[in-house]
Amino acid sequence: MPHAFVLPVALFALQDAQGVGSGSGAAGAASSSSSSLSYEEGVRAAIRGGGCCASRAIAAGACLAALHGGEAGSEGDNAHGVPTAWVGRVRDGQQLLDVAVKLACLR
Amino acid sequence: MLFCIFLHAYIGEALANAFDAAFGTDSEYGPIDPKDSPKPLDGPWRHGSLKGFAALRGDPKQTKKLYPACGLTSDSQADCLARAVPVAALFSGTRRDPAAAAAAGSQDQPGSSSSMGSRALSDAVAAVTRVTQNTDVAVAFAQAFGALLGEVVARGSAPLQALAAAEKALLALDTRGENGEDGDSEDAADARESARQALATARTLASQEQGSGSGGAGNDQKGPSEPFLRTVLSYAAVPSLSEVTPKPIA
Numbered sequence: 001m002p003h004a005f006v007l008p009v010a011l012f013a014l015q016d017a018q019g020v021g022s023g024s025g026a027a028g029a030a031s032s033s034s035s036s037l038s039y040e041e042g043v044r045a046a047i048r049g050g051g052c053c054a055s056r057a058i059a060a061g062a063c064l065a066a067l068h069g070g071e072a073g074s075e076g077d078n079a080h081g082v083p084t085a086w087v088g089r090v091r092d093g094q095q096l097l098d099v100a101v102k103l104a105c106l107r
Numbered sequence: 108m109l110f111c112i113f114l115h116a117y118i119g120e121a122l123a124n125a126f127d128a129a130f131g132t133d134s135e136y137g138p139i140d141p142k143d144s145p146k147p148l149d150g151p152w153r154h155g156s157l158k159g160f161a162a163l164r165g166d167p168k169q170t171k172k173l174y175p176a177c178g179l180t181s182d183s184q185a186d187c188l189a190r191a192v193p194v195a196a197l198f199s200g201t202r203r204d205p206a207a208a209a210a211a212g213s214q215d216q217p218g219s220s221s222s223m224g225s226r227a228l229s230d231a232v233a234a235v236t237r238v239t240q241n242t243d244v245a246v247a248f249a250q251a252f253g254a255l256l257g258e259v260v261a262r263g264s265a266p267l268q269a270l271a272a273a274e275k276a277l278l279a280l281d282t283r284g285e286n287g288e289d290g291d292s293e294d295a296a297d298a299r300e301s302a303r304q305a306l307a308t309a310r311t312l313a314s315q316e317q318g319s320g321s322g323g324a325g326n327d328q329k330g331p332s333e334p335f336l337r338t339v340l341s342y343a344a345v346p347s348l349s350e351v352t353p354k355p356i357a
Contacts, residue, residue, distance in 0.1 A: 004185035005248050005305045006312070009255065009270065010339045013313030016266040045336065054154055055185035059252060062192045066259040067266065104196040104260070 008046050008060035011037065015067060038080040039064045115234035119174035122238050123164065130157050132165040156186040156239040178241030187236045187245040191253035194235055198228040198253075199261035225276045228257050247298035251277055251306055270310045277303045312339060 015036050037045070039061060046060035047053045061082075068080035087093040130136050136151050139162050153161065159179040163172050232253040233246045240246075254276040258269035277299045316335040 001183045001185060001244055001248050001301075005188070005252070005302070006309050007339050008188075009252075009306065009309035010312045012255075013266045013270055013309050014316055014335065016268075016313060016317070052155075052185050055188050058192065059185065059188040062188075062195075062256055063259065063266075066256055100193070100196060103193055104199075106197055 004052050004056055005059075008042075008056050008063060011042050011045055011060050012063035012067070015064070036068075036080065037064065039068060039082050040086070111230065115230065116174060118231075119234050119238050122235055123160075123174045123177050126157065126160060126238065127164055131161050136161070154186050154189075155184050156182050156245075160239040175237040175241050178237045178239050180241050182240045183242045183244035183248075184240070185248070187240050187249035188252045190235045190239070191232045191249040192256065194228065194232050195253045195256035195260060198231065199257040225254055225257060226279070228253055229276065229280055243292070243295040243298040244301065247277070247295065247302040248305070250280070250299070251302035255306070267310055267313060270306050274303050274306050274310075277306075 042060045042064045043057045046057040064080070065082055082097075087097060090096065128134060130153050132138050136153055139158050140148055156179060159182055160177060163169075163179065164177045229250045232249050236246045236249040251273055254273035255269050258264040258272045259266070262269075262272075264272060280299060281296055312335065316332060319332070319334075
């Protein structure tokens, strides 16, 4: 487990060194620099590690989405967010995103 | 305390029933595919812990395993990280705005140490993890990931700040037995220490990359450097963490 955990978390931690600063949070897409990893790049990097890549990719994606914001294009020109094309290729993808937002608003 | 135990058992069994309906052997996912079945599968795919859960829960030869007995006692795969994501959203979703967090008090400042809220998050993550993975290691790593994600969503913490806060949240869980609350097993404490070291390792790797100037802000290079990727990707295949010495928490 530790090795499967380090990869997505290290990729996420690296964003600190690449221009995504304190206070960015879920709505901070505008503060992402051009050199920071996008959601797509981070997820692809996590998958390239091989092994149990599905859950690692989920972990990397969750971190980067929390950091950069939601779907690409949904909050201005958010090139670092979840690609709209990817959402479209997931069955009930938009519905899942809507549920996630509702979940975050429950408390 | 007793109420919380019953509440988590209720939630756990409810989630197990939902998993049954969505991913069980009677669902559209069908019977569990044999290990040697040709890949890719001709149909929907379940990850390992869900397959184990479905096999255990849906075995007609055995009495239905109720929560937490429905969780595998030998599964510590990274599947548990996925369990933590919606829980972190639920427990952390109200304070995305750092200004609002600051107005709510110092406890919610970016990078602040654990609070009652983060403890409740950890307990809820443990409950949902044990539905499919009833192991201390899976629970500890899911708690670490939930704490990390919660820091970013709730407090707008920067990544390295969030990692340090997640380490502190794990350490805070170790003090429960000392305050007259129910403590947990030594194995659980060891698992949390392993998760904390993994967080520290990730933090060290990122700090080293930052220190090397390869990935610093203002650098036009796209993404992490090749040496960083090589090192980090090696952790996908090499279970030893001994090559990197975690730095103490600031």
